[in-house]
Amino acid sequence: MGRKKVEMKRIENKSSRQVTFSKRRSGLIKKAREISVLCDLQVALLVFSPHGRLYDFSAGDRCSFLLLNLHFVPPFFTQSINLLIKL
Numbered sequence: 370m371g372r373k374k375v376e377m378k379r380i381e382n383k384s385s386r387q388v389t390f391s392k393r394r395s396g397l398i399k400k401a402r403e404i405s406v407l408c409d410l411q412v413a414l415l416v417f418s419p420h421g422r423l424y425d426f427s428a429g430d431r432c433s434f435l436l437l438n439l440h441f442v443p444p445f446f447t448q449s450i451n452l453l454i455k456l
Contacts, residue, residue, distance in 0.1 A: 390418060410428070412429065414427070
């Protein structure tokens, strides 16, 4: 017996959405770590929670450097990036 396919749609209940985010975030980070080891890749992963909190993962020197520098981006630059993303 196999698993039933889950329809991909937005979860309306906020608490259920937060629980799903927490569980899937850890699974996504695990997959990023696995592919970096199996394929000898440098991987950078950025995930923003529904509340706007940043979660990151990096495997490799260049990715670690990139993510470290993202934490020190000036606010005016971050606002510009957010405006570009919305376009």
